[in-house]
Amino acid sequence: MERIPILKMGRFLLVSIQVDMDDRTAMTLQDDLTGQIVKHHAKGVLIDISSLDVVDSFIGRMLANTAAMARILDAETVVVGMQPSVAITLVELGLSLKGVRSALNVERGMELLRRGAVDMEWTTPEASADADHEE
Amino acid sequence: MQITKSETVTVRGGAEVVSVRHTVRKWAVEIGLTLVEQTKIVTAASELARNMVDYGGGGVLMLEHLDDSTRRGLRLTFEDRGPGIPDIDAALRDGFTTGGGMGLGLGGAKRLSNEFTIHTKPGEGTRISITRWKGAS
Numbered sequence: 001m002e003r004i005p006i007l008k009m010g011r012f013l014l015v016s017i018q019v020d021m022d023d024r025t026a027m028t029l030q031d032d033l034t035g036q037i038v039k040h041h042a043k044g045v046l047i048d049i050s051s052l053d054v055v056d057s058f059i060g061r062m063l064a065n066t067a068a069m070a071r072i073l074d075a076e077t078v079v080v081g082m083q084p085s086v087a088i089t090l091v092e093l094g095l096s097l098k099g100v101r102s103a104l105n106v107e108r109g110m111e112l113l114r115r116g117a118v119d120m121e122w123t124t125p126e127a128s129a130d131a132d133h134e135e
Numbered sequence: 136m137q138i139t140k141s142e143t144v145t146v147r148g149g150a151e152v153v154s155v156r157h158t159v160r161k162w163a164v165e166i167g168l169t170l171v172e173q174t175k176i177v178t179a180a181s182e183l184a185r186n187m188v189d190y191g192g193g194g195v196l197m198l199e200h201l202d203d204s205t206r207r208g209l210r211l212t213f214e215d216r217g218p219g220i221p222d223i224d225a226a227l228r229d230g231f232t233t234g235g236g237m238g239l240g241l242g243g244a245k246r247l248s249n250e251f252t253i254h255t256k257p258g259e260g261t262r263i264s265i266t267r268w269k270g271a272s
Contacts, residue, residue, distance in 0.1 A: 093243035
């Protein structure tokens, strides 16, 4: 079975899913991530799914559950890079991934995590630049 | 309507659900489905293949390229010899599940397809066919 690597960068964990996961691989990733959050006292998790051309209900549920578990462990999760065709299909499937923070790409996702305040997602670029200075 | 190509694959476990996604993608590309159309039928296939593994004890997928002289389509038929579905209406409802899933598989697969038929008999098994036509919304 394949195992998806998890990278640690400061207070954040980064995952880039590059393979089409079977269900077991997806569950292992969920377990590994929650374990690593605790081990490293991570404050944020970024999951890059730009390589995935299919996200079905199982993978979608894994992403939603991971975000929920991470939140309980005091870490925020951002899912980045979802392909438009995948987004269209997910919504039609009935999975809107409520509660999962998303961003268009890794850069924007990291910015969201760094700000650490998910409720600030609507702030203007100027405001977010200010927030960076204050850090 | 003509069947221009067909193939049968066995689906027993989780790894084969992944290969189903790849095979269906290839067949969808071959008849020129758009990226969104491809993604919809591949996702629907993934749900139905997983259902077959989780609830039907595995089964068989038949892929067919269809040509009705005005348009081309891809038909997928999933057949298992599992316990069958006692209440189809309930099984199609979102959120209904007897396993650990979200209960989106069957209803979701139906929504992602242009045509959907289901035959099931308790104790004998289930056969589900979905079709996606090129250019159909």
